[in-house]
Amino acid sequence: MGNIDKDSKKDYKKAIEELSLMLMYLTRTQDQNEYCKYRELSWKGYDFQMLEALEEDQMIIQPRSRRGYDQYLYLTEQGRNRAQALLEEYGLCDKDLNERFEFRNIRSEEAEQAAEIEQICFPPNEACAKSTMIERAAVAPDLFLVAVDRETGKLAGFLNGIATDEYLFRDEFFTDAGLHDLAGNNVMLLGLDVLPEYRRQGLAREIVFRYLRREQARGRKKVTLTCLESKVKMYTKMGFCDRGISGSAWGGEQWHEMDCTLNI
Ligand SMILES: CC(C)(COP(=O)(O)OP(=O)(O)OC[C@H]1O[C@@H](n2cnc3c(N)ncnc32)[C@H](O)[C@@H]1OP(=O)(O)O)[C@@H](O)C(=O)NCCC(=O)NCCS
Structure with missing residues (x-):
């Protein structure tokens, strides 16, 4: 000694x-x-x-x-x-995930990578267009959380959204990042993506939890998303409540609207 x-x-x-x-x-x-x-x-x-x-x-x-x-x-x-x-x-x-991934806001030069991941994760009728993804990352980087593989420096997954004072989800949120209001009370989630090789290891759950904790700390009241029936159970486990069939007709599909209250 x-x-x-x-x-x-x-x-x-x-x-x-x-x-x-x-x-x-x-x-x-x-x-x-x-x-x-x-x-x-x-x-x-x-x-x-x-x-x-x-x-x-x-x-x-x-x-x-x-x-x-x-x-x-x-x-x-x-x-x-x-x-x-x-x-x-x-x-x-x-814990393993925190060692393997860096969780942070997207950088503008990563927007194209995110658009490519979106094409891998969603069918063409549901995927966000490249130009919209680039606009979303530029307008609302604070609400675009990415998980970066520390070994490759590349994105493994992400969750993005925009803030608004509106309460109900509408499809224009998907296409018009200009609706983002930084001071908005609520967040509309627009995309949760994890690349296939990183799935089933708890990465989506970690991204969602981090996102919710951060928005709660920012004083946001509610986080809303739409999802297909097959994902309702997954989001329920992550803390969201199913509010039934949404008014959204995005991609010609039927969507459930789900939300999570952060601050009352
Ligand atoms: C859905 C997706 C984000 C899940 O990512 P992931 O990192 O594999 O998810 P996790 O490992 O964190 O799993 C979290 C929970 O969700 C469940 N889950 C994971 N993938 C699922 C799927 N495809 N369908 C239904 N439930 C799923 C898991 O069972 C897990 O719960 P458990 O731990 O109690 O078993 C990923 O498969 C993906 O990007 N898919 C394509 C895009 C998509 O569908 N996004 C969501 C749209 S609303």
Whole structure:
């Protein structure tokens, strides 16, 4: 244990706080609460004072029932980011998907790649045209979340949408990115794509959860999408409620309208 630089050592309290935050993050599981399925919870067997300090720093939320604190906590978006940064700093592994993929906003030079993926993922009558995809990425990059394979630097999947104060889905959202209103209360989702070679590994779920968490943190009220009957179960598992047959006639198909409430 020869040359430990005393000045660079964390103090005891800080070490416990950081290690606990990382443990909360690594052991988080999915919340089954009907209204916040997109959130993940962590059981709390930690020092109470340290939990208070983390809550004060807005890293975690500790739900309280009438009888006092519940036995679990939620990590905030800030808490997740901090835990991820700490894992890197400590040289520790994250969950597989976070190691393999970078999740971030699309860059303008990636819009054509996204349009090609869209052609692979959807039949011609449903796929978004290349010019529209390029416009969408330029107008609403904040609402265009991509998963980049860190090994190849290429997109593996994405989820895009636009914001609006409207409540009901209409097909013009698919073709006119000019309807995007950055300050809008609601988000209309327009495309969830994962390339075939990356499917069935939980990537779509991770992209959707991240998207919802981010929009919730931005104060958005509701996220709406349309999907074919065959995808209703998938989106239900991701926290969306089926509102029945939508008015959309996109691609000559019948669509279900589904939504997820983020803030009341
Ligand atoms: C649908 C799609 C995005 C799923 O991507 P993925 O990364 O394989 O999905 P995940 O691995 O995260 O799976 C999440 C859940 O959805 C379910 N699911 C995945 N693909 C599905 C499919 N094609 N049909 C129905 N359910 C599906 C899974 O069973 C999984 O639930 P489970 O973990 O309880 O088994 C991908 O297959 C795709 O891009 N398809 C073509 C485009 C498309 O249909 N997009 C959605 C349009 S609304």
